[in-house]
Amino acid sequence: xxxxxxxxxxxxxxxxxxxxxxxxxxxxxxxxxxxxxxxxxxxxxxxxxxxxxxxxxxxxxxxxxxxxxxxxxxxxxxxxxxxxxxxxxxxxxxxxxxxxxxxxxxxxxxxxxxxxxxxxxxxxxxxxxxxxxxxxxxxxxxxxxxxxxxxxxxxxxxxxxxxxxxxxxxxxxxxxxxxxxxxxxxxxxxxxxxxxxxxxxxxxxxxxxxxxxxxxxxxxxxxxxxxxxxxxxxxxxxxxxxxxxxxxxxxxxxxxxxxxxxxxxxxxxxxxxxxxxxxxxxxxxxxxxxxxxxxxxxxxxxxxxxxxxxxxxxxxxxxxxxxxxxxxxxxxxxxxxxxxxxxxxxxxxxxxxxxxxxxxxxxxxxxxxxxxxxxxxxxxxxxxxxxxxxxxxxxxxxxxxxxxxxxxxxxxxxxxxxxxxxxxxx
Numbered sequence: 001x002x003x004x005x006x007x008x009x010x011x012x013x014x015x016x017x018x019x020x021x022x023x024x025x026x027x028x029x030x031x032x033x034x035x036x037x038x039x040x041x042x043x044x045x046x047x048x049x050x051x052x053x054x055x056x057x058x059x060x061x062x063x064x065x066x067x068x069x070x071x072x073x074x075x076x077x078x079x080x081x082x083x084x085x086x087x088x089x090x091x092x093x094x095x096x097x098x099x100x101x102x103x104x105x106x107x108x109x110x111x112x113x114x115x116x117x118x119x120x121x122x123x124x125x126x127x128x129x130x131x132x133x134x135x136x137x138x139x140x141x142x143x144x145x146x147x148x149x150x151x152x153x154x155x156x157x158x159x160x161x162x163x164x165x166x167x168x169x170x171x172x173x174x175x176x177x178x179x180x181x182x183x184x185x186x187x188x189x190x191x192x193x194x195x196x197x198x199x200x201x202x203x204x205x206x207x208x209x210x211x212x213x214x215x216x217x218x219x220x221x222x223x224x225x226x227x228x229x230x231x232x233x234x235x236x237x238x239x240x241x242x243x244x245x246x247x248x249x250x251x252x253x254x255x256x257x258x259x260x261x262x263x264x265x266x267x268x269x270x271x272x273x274x275x276x277x278x279x280x281x282x283x284x285x286x287x288x289x290x291x292x293x294x295x296x297x298x299x300x301x302x303x304x305x306x307x308x309x310x311x312x313x314x315x316x317x318x319x320x321x322x323x324x325x326x327x328x329x330x331x332x333x334x335x336x337x338x339x340x341x342x343x344x345x346x347x348x349x350x351x352x353x354x355x356x357x358x359x360x361x362x363x364x365x366x367x368x369x370x371x372x373x374x375x376x377x378x379x380x381x382x383x384x385x386x387x388x389x390x391x392x393x394x395x396x397x398x399x400x401x402x403x404x405x406x407x408x409x410x411x412x413x414x415x416x417x418x419x420x421x422x423x424x425x426x
Contacts, residue, residue, distance in 0.1 A: 054362050056130025061102050062361070064089075064350065065124030067117045067144065068136035068159075070109035073237055073263040076291045077339055081134040081159050082107050084343020087326035087334075088351060094329060098354040099361070105133070110140060112237060112261075118143045125151050131366065134346050137286075138162040138209035139236065145173050154367050156353075157346025159339070161285070161308070162212045166400055174370055176349050176383055176401040177308040177342065180284065184216040184257075186306055186405040187282050190419065191255050192224055197280065201230035201253035203244055203268060205260050210236075213259045213284060229253055234260070239267040249277050258283040262291040273299045280304065290337040293414040300410045304419065307406040309345060310381070311416055312336040318379040319345070348378045349401070371399060 056063040066085065068078030082105070089103040097103065106129060110117035117140035121132065125147075131154035135141050138160045145165055148155045149172040158165060158173070161180035165173050191197045202217055204210040210233070221227060230251035232244035241264050248256060256279050258265050265287050272278070282304040283292070289305040296303075313336055315321045320336075323344045327334045334340070349370065354361055356369035370376065376383040383401030408416040 054130065055125075055128040057101070057361055060100070061104055062098070062354065063129050064103065064105050064131050064133045065121075065127075065129030066105055066107040066132065066134045067110045067120035067124065067140070068107060068134060069112035070107060072111045073239070074112040074136065074261045076262055076288045077159055077286070078107075078109070078112075078136045080288070080290075080337055080339030081136060081343035081346070083327075083331065083334055084323075084340035084345070085134050085157075085347040085350075087323070087330040087340070088344045088347025090330040091322075091326040092351050098351055099359040101354075103351070103354075110136075112137050112140060114139045114143045117141075118147060121147055125153055129153070130361075131156055131350070131363065133157050133350055134159065134343055136160075138164070138212060139207045141165055142208045145170055148172055152363060154363055156350055156370075157343075159286070159342060160209070162209065163216075164208070164212065168399060170399065172367060173399050174349070174353075174367065174385075174401075175399055176345055177285075178403050178405055179400065180213045181216040181220075182403055182405055183284055183306040183308070184213060184220050186407055187257060187284075187304075188217070188220045188224070190304070190407055191280065191282065192221075192226065195255075195280070197254040198226055199229050199252065199254040200226065200257065201232070201248050201251055201255070201279075202228055202257040203241065203248075203260060203264070204231065204233045205236050205264070206233040207236045209286070210259050217257055217259075230256075234264055239264045241268045242271055244268065245271040245275065245277065248272075248279075249275060253279050255280040255282060258287060260284075260287060262288040262295070265292060266295050269296055269299060269303065282306070285338070288339055289408070289410070289416065290335075290339070293410050293416075297414070298412055300414070301412045303410045305408050305410065305416070307338055307408055307416075308402065308404065309338055309341045310406060311408070311418065312338055312341040313415065319381045322379050345378060345381065349376065349383065352376050352378070376401065 068081055069075050070078045085105055093102045108120040110120050121144040132148055133156045135158040141158045141160050145155045155172050156174040157176055204214045230248055230253055232247055234241050245268055265283055285307050293300045310317050315324055323341055353366045353370040357365040371385045385401055386398050407419040409419050411417055
């Protein structure tokens with residue numbers, strides 16, 4: 001697979017976007033792409049200002065930045081994204097890099113707190129990263145994506161399906177995963193259309209993430225003339241959900257949708273087991289399914305989780321096989337998981353953008369190469385970006401590459417079984 005990556009790098013070695021970047025004619029340093037005194041590449045991209053060197057790019061390397069939860073109750077998500085991105089970068093570096101440059105990642109811990117995430121993001125940009133990758137969460141991305149846009153910095157592969165990052169006016173944001181709305185639609189389709197359930201409750205994280213998904217749940221149920229029978233909110237970065245469970249018991253829902261990270265979901269399910277409360281539990285991908293299964297053991301059996309990537313243990317899938325090879329190269333002790341596979345795909349998407357851009361890489365070319373590509377095929381996992389006509393006839397960017405949803409059920413041994421086999425699952 002490493003040899004295949006090397007061949008792909010060679011195949012895509014062209015500079016289709018270079019002619020569209022301002023200031024890349026080499027006026028400041030001879031031929032375009034030659035090194036300037038500070039070691040960066042003079043390719044005319046400094047976030048939309050006068051022509052100058054591209055931050056984070058030298059003759060031999062490209063530096064990406066990440067602010068994510070690397071400690072605390074949501075750390076499994078940030079660490080998983082970091083692992084996957086690092087594995088993808090290690091894999092391509094082993095094959096010779098991208099157009100002769102190796103890729104590196106500088107990660108900072110934000111504890112899943114917006115203020116810290118914003119501070120980290122500004123620090124990473126000021127320190128000269130080429131792009132931001134693998135941000136974790138909606139409330140953090142809500143403040144960091146606009147800050148990155150103001151500074152002309154690409155914001156690629158965030159771990160969130162929030163609608164606010166699917167706004168075509170955020171031209172620097174490149175999502176690959178399906179949206180939370182699509183996850184909710186798959187959940188309700190299964191709960192109501194397949195199982196015939198009508199009494200549905202929801203546990204909601206009380207922040208931008210929770211409210212975004214909550215509104216999607218309400219709208220999707222309304223399409224079927226249904227309303228939630230129980231709604232319980234909890235505070236982010238806490239596990240204060242026992243009272244929520246007691247209220248659910250009183251309302252007697254047939255199913256409970258969990259809009260949370262792993263720790264509060266684990267607490268809720270443990271209390272439900274203690275009280276022998278047994279509705280259908282179904283959680284969003286943000287829950288971190290592997291953490292849920294590992295921490296709860298047999299208690300997690302039967303819990304449904306929507307996913308936006310294939311089963312990370314299914315090595316018959318070419319993308320997953322490549323991911324396994326990357327993990328073995330980067331960290332042989334690492335266990336495959338849904339979150340690190342998502343990080344791996346984000347890393348591979350960044351690599352694809354750099355390959356398409358060619359040797360004379362700029363931030364503008366990097367983003368444009370992805371968003372205008374007919375298709376980006378990552379070992380059979382195909383991402384598509386294109387321009388759609390908005391209702392007001394304003395041309396907007398489609399910045400989401402995948403619509404695939406994989407609805408899974410946790411088994412007694414901690415593995416995952418695919419539940420649905422419709423158009424949105426492979």
